[in-house]
Amino acid sequence: MLSIDYQQLLAPIQQFLQCETPVTWLDVAQQPAQLPILLTDHLICELKAAQSAMYLIRRYAVDEQSGEALLQWLKPYEDFTYRQQGDWRALADIKLKKSMIPKADSGFGQELIDKMVLLIKEELHHFYQVLEVMQQYKVPYDKISSSRYAKGLLRHVSTFEPNALVDKLICGAYIEARSCERFAKLAPLLPADIGAFYLSLLRSEARHYQDYLQLAEQIAGDAISERVAFFGKVEAELINAADTDFKFHSGQPLAFSAAVGA
Template identity: 65%
Template sequence: MIELNQYQALLAPINEFLYCPTPQQWVTEAAKAENLEVILTDHLLCELKAGQSAMYLIRKYAVDTSSTSNLLDWFKPYEDFAYRKVGNLQTLKGKSHISKAIMAKSDSPYSQDLIDKMVLLIKEELHHFYQVLEIMQTRDIAYEPIPASRYAKGLISHMTTHEPQTLIDKLIIGAYIEARSCERFAKLAPHMDEDIAKFYISLLRSEARHYQDYLALAEDIAGHNIDERIAYFGRLEADLISSPDSDFKFHSGIPA
């Protein structure tokens, strides 16, 4: 796949950052036609959750009260669709760009950089949500909500409970989730139909930037070397990816 070969330089630091590659057993399972529905549905929900995680970060740490309301309004049509099955592809069209102001708290030491990076990430994740839904519609795959895999919960359960380390841990976890997503899109693309393959390849650049943004924010907010903490979560993430998993999803481990 020529297009994918052009991205090898972009993928190299991601493959170095991750502590293990996606096992071939997962790729083989994900490439099966009968698993396309769960892959697309879980991918759809992962895009929403990635946006929600970014929104939570800036709501909790960076924005003023009016901006919190604006953020909730931004997500409402997507959450209505995903959790209440209200709306459709047409009602979501053009909703990924926020039209209201997002303002920083005056007393937050890292507000603006966090806001700038996370708002861009949210726009892209919500647009990707729409694109996955388009692909599902072209294949007559009706959306039905499915439970989340163990992956994100398995990382979040190891976060520190005191600030600012909690925020730093959340950002490190975000970096690993984005990096793994990027790596899996690259692994899956050669096995997918042409339209999905092109879509997955188109996601590589933004997913790679998301991982870098999360990591840069974690390092800036910490103000000291956090290599040991990054490595700690890297080992946890690799264990979740390389250990047997009975629940097949986009971020699951080796199919049991």
């Protein structure tokens, strides 16, 4: 049972999401045999969250020099994840070495930079923490394919600005909110130390979802409730649809649950 503090933290997220994580997904996720894929995909999700935030800063908020500094910040993490180069322990010492300077013509640049740089720092720290858990449980890192989840959301993004940016921010809010909801549901089902780790992530993930929504509202300059509802429906469909691929954000793993019940 989650504490009252955590329940209050999760309440707005549960209202924001249009569905809960299916029991069929949780049934598979708690199986010890699935822990390696769960941790590995969680690791990659942390990096992808950092990359998405970096893209938003580079695309919409900073000059070319600042953008290059962001690329160099993430490069060792990408080298490890995609090219399996470098020692993961060295990632703990990597820092952003340049202040981000907003474009002169951006009315929202500084706020986007402030929120997204903090998000990147936290996601990269979580990336390292997941690697520590994998080391503890002797889970070797192997490359895996991405789930359909994020692509399924982003394919509905508008093709013109500023609507495209607003839609990307709303998608970011849903990804962070779903992550938070799943961490909370997984915590009591996994080994106690991993459960405690997942609970420790709730506060930052909840803030990330709020930051994305606040930026979307600010940049839109108008009500975004219709787009939020639209992407909420898309997100719920992805979560509830049958999915033969088990990942951290996958849908109902019918093939796995059928095998468990056999």
